[in-house]
Amino acid sequence: xxxxxxxxxxxxxxxxxxxxxxxxxxxxxxxxxxxxxxxxxxxxxxxxxxxxxxxxxxxxxxxxxxxxxxxxxxxxxxxxxxxxxxxxxxxxxxxxxxxxxxxxxxxxxxxxxxxxxxxxxxxxxxxxxxxxxxxxxxxxxxxxxxxxxxxxxxxxxxxxxxxxxxxxxxxxxxxxxxxxxxxxxxxxxxxxxxxxxxxxxxxxxxxxxxxxxxxxxxxxxxxxxxxxxxxxxxxxxxxxxxxxxxxxxxxxxxxxxxxxxxxxxxxxxxxxxxxxxxxxxxxxxxxxxxxxxxxxxxxxxxxxxxxx
Amino acid sequence: xxxxxxxxxxxxxxxxxxxxxxxxxxxxxxxxxxxxxxxxxxxxxxxxxxxxxxxxxxxxxxxxxxxxxxxxxxxxxxxxxxxxxxxxxxxxxxxxxxxxxxxxxxxxxxxxxxxxxxxxxxxxxxxxxxxxxxxxxxxxxxxxxxxxxxxxxxxxxxxxxxxxxxxxxxxxxxxxxxxxxxxxxxxxxxxxxxxxxxxxxxxxxxxxxxxxxxxxxxxxxxxxxxxxxxxxxxxxxxxxxxxxxxxxxxxxxxxxxxxxxxxxxxxxxxxxxxxxxxxxxxxxxxxxxxxxxxxxxxxxxxxxxxxxxxxxxxxxxxxxxxxxxxxxxxxxxxxxxxxxxxxxxxxxxxxxxxxxxxxxxx
Numbered sequence: 050x051x052x053x054x055x056x057x058x059x060x061x062x063x064x065x066x067x068x069x070x071x072x073x074x075x076x077x078x079x080x081x082x083x084x085x086x087x088x089x090x091x092x093x094x095x096x097x098x099x100x101x102x103x104x105x106x107x108x109x110x111x112x113x114x115x116x117x118x119x120x121x122x123x124x125x126x127x128x129x130x131x132x133x134x135x136x137x138x139x140x141x142x143x144x145x146x147x148x149x150x151x152x153x154x155x156x157x158x159x160x161x162x163x164x165x166x167x168x169x170x171x172x173x174x175x176x177x178x179x180x181x182x183x184x185x186x187x188x189x190x191x192x193x194x195x196x197x198x199x200x201x202x203x204x205x206x207x208x209x210x211x212x213x214x215x216x217x218x219x220x221x222x223x224x225x226x227x228x229x230x231x232x233x234x235x236x237x238x239x240x241x242x243x244x245x246x247x248x249x250x251x252x253x254x255x256x257x258x259x260x261x262x263x264x265x266x267x268x269x270x271x272x273x274x275x276x277x278x279x280x281x282x283x284x285x286x287x288x289x290x291x292x293x294x295x296x297x298x299x300x301x302x303x304x305x306x307x308x309x310x311x312x313x314x315x316x317x318x319x320x321x322x323x324x325x326x327x328x329x330x331x332x333x334x335x336x337x338x339x340x341x342x343x344x345x346x347x348x349x350x351x352x353x354x355x356x357x
Numbered sequence: 358x359x360x361x362x363x364x365x366x367x368x369x370x371x372x373x374x375x376x377x378x379x380x381x382x383x384x385x386x387x388x389x390x391x392x393x394x395x396x397x398x399x400x401x402x403x404x405x406x407x408x409x410x411x412x413x414x415x416x417x418x419x420x421x422x423x424x425x426x427x428x429x430x431x432x433x434x435x436x437x438x439x440x441x442x443x444x445x446x447x448x449x450x451x452x453x454x455x456x457x458x459x460x461x462x463x464x465x466x467x468x469x470x471x472x473x474x475x476x477x478x479x480x481x482x483x484x485x486x487x488x489x490x491x492x493x494x495x496x497x498x499x500x501x502x503x504x505x506x507x508x509x510x511x512x513x514x515x516x517x518x519x520x521x522x523x524x525x526x527x528x529x530x531x532x533x534x535x536x537x538x539x540x541x542x543x544x545x546x547x548x549x550x551x552x553x554x555x556x557x558x559x560x561x562x563x564x565x566x567x568x569x570x571x572x573x574x575x576x577x578x579x580x581x582x583x584x585x586x587x588x589x590x591x592x593x594x595x596x597x598x599x600x601x602x603x604x605x606x607x608x609x610x611x612x613x614x615x616x617x618x619x620x621x622x623x624x625x626x627x628x629x630x631x632x633x634x635x636x637x638x639x640x641x642x643x644x645x646x647x648x649x650x651x652x653x654x655x656x657x658x659x660x661x662x663x664x665x666x667x668x669x670x671x672x673x674x675x676x677x678x679x680x681x682x683x684x685x686x687x688x689x690x691x692x693x694x695x696x697x698x699x700x701x702x703x704x705x706x707x708x709x710x711x712x713x714x715x716x717x718x719x
Contacts, residue, residue, distance in 0.1 A: 254443070254445065256441045256442070256443060256445040257445050257447060257448075259412050259432075259439075259441065259445065260439075260441055260445035260446075260447075260506075261447075261458070261462075262412070262431070262432055262433070263410065263412070263432045263433065263438065263439045263459075263507075264433065264458045264459030264462055264506070264510070265432075265433030265434075265459050265462045265463060265510075266433075266458075266459075266462045267462075270462050274458070274461070274462075275447060278449045279448070279449055
């Protein structure tokens with residue numbers, strides 16, 4: 050853009066009329082760049098900013114079983130934050146987030162590490178990476194539900210173990226438990242960890258690893274002192290994906306816990322089904338703030354600008 | 358200071374799948390010498406260096422450092438240190454931590470290793486930048502840090518993989534001088550891989566010229582310049598014209614050969630079997646544009662190009678089976694009797710300016 054209008058300027062000045070024409074040229078150039086930004090601004094404005102603003106506004110409204118009444122009340126917030134149920138639900142959601150984050154990071158890092166450092170040819174790397182994405186060809190819900198016949202009371206795991214004589218009776222905690230919720234969430238979200246970490250690992254200059262080996266580092270020392278520090282941006286991006294997805298999850302929690310466990314989003318969903326929209330909106334605003342703080346904390350620890 | 362080690366390479370080969378990168382080479386690098394591996398890309402020089410360093414396994418043969426056979430040792434146990442082509446500085450560490458890296462791996466206390474790293478940076482005059490990251494440094498500064506990092510382990514031999522290739526021409530010459538000075542003051546063996554003849558001539562005590570996985574010649578730069586061992590060396594170093602033909606007569610310490618175009622030339626050398634293929638090299642800077650006194654020490658050719666280089670003029674001539682027979686004339690000589698493209702010119706040289714080039718068994 051700048052290059053284009055300096056060129057304009059020199060042409061005009063060469064023509065011997067600086068002043069006015071230059072100014073017009075400059076304004077036109079500015080207008081053009083604003084014009085180019087308009088479509089995205091409109092889309093983001095209508096589908097992102099406006100809904101969030103509406104949620105924020107509605108969260109201060111009054112309501113009863115029949116309707117919503119524009120108002121400015123802090124009742125929705127005091128109700129939400131003053132209830133021990135909310136705090137317990139947040140704690141539960143954070144527990145899931147921490148467990149899922151830890152497990153996806155562990156599994157995702159090793160998958161990415163294997164793909165990046167142990168597969169020799171780029172073709173094979175790409176093939177295996179695509180294999181990782183195959184489960185995404187089916188919907189989340191279906192992948193989640195397909196755990197039920199595996200983990201159920203008379204499911205694959207239990208019947209196999211009983212037939213092999215390892216356990217006398219079915220294990221109860223396999224399905225409709227925290228275990229099932231975390232398992233399904235890890236299954237659904239690990240790829241979001243693999244992709245950015247794989248990306249950063251692929252960018253690590255292989256001569257750095259040789260240099261570390263030349264300096265006497267063994268495999269673990271190379272991993273700890275060279276590879277993990279250089280993979281931090283990818284780990285941070287993957288963590289943002291996983292944390293935001295798990296914090297906002299309601300379907301996995303509902304299906305896999307069999308309704309015995311709650312998450313913040315599930316609480317909102319229940320409020321909405323009771324037509325308590327302002328209460329749900331207040332809850333959403335609180336959740337938004339909490340998640341933004343978590344993302345900010347991640348960005349505070351790791352500088353991801355190199356990756357973007 | 359640290360001890361220098363002699364490096365002994367004994368019929369070492371490197372085979373990747375079905376291709377052989379290094380064909381059973383043998384070489385002794387005397388301790389405390391500056392050795393340059395020189396050759397075109399893909400000639401096996403970098404593979405050889407990496408085998409010395411331990412970053413490449415040795416397919417067959419042995420490498421000895423001092424009195425120890427290091428063939429199966431990991432890099433850090435060999436007493437060598439390597440400086441990588443792109444320096445391979447750790448981007449996430451500041452200069453002190455970069456230099457102290459190998460000490461950290463050995464488990465040296467933090468204070469102690471940082472103090473030693475700082476001393477090393479001082480030696481390289483990089484102390485003021487100690488807390489910066491590598492990305493904030495210029496190419497020359499990065500090289501100094503890479504040197505500091507390699508030398509902190511007190512190696513017996515420093516291995517440098519094209520250390521100057523990332524620098525601009527002026528800096529190249531300056532850093533070259535620094536490398537030489539450093540080698541002299543440390544007294545350890547330097548093995549330096551390069552594709553620049555000039556760099557090798559300027560630095561080396563021993564130049565090893567490689568081609569196609571084989572050593573064509575390993576000798577002092579003066580020997581390489583004055584008596585190139587093979588046609589490849591003569592062409593690669595660029596200071597000799599190579600004429601190829603067959604022996605027609607020999608004896609009396611001289612060999613006469615005939616090129617396919619019919620001219621005959623004489624070169625000093627031991628008797629050869631008539632009809633054997635033979636190459637000779639003629640010093641480009643000794644050829645004069647004059648009628649030869651002896652018919653076999655010159656020929657007539659046509660000028661195909663003239664390049665003015667300031668103190669000298671490079672004239673390219675077609676003739677005697679060569680289409681780039683080069684004459685380097687001093688500017689005084691040239692301007693006394695200038696020639697133009699297309700002129701037919703006589704060329705002559707003395708018997709002592711031509712050398713018999715050998716052939717290595719394939």
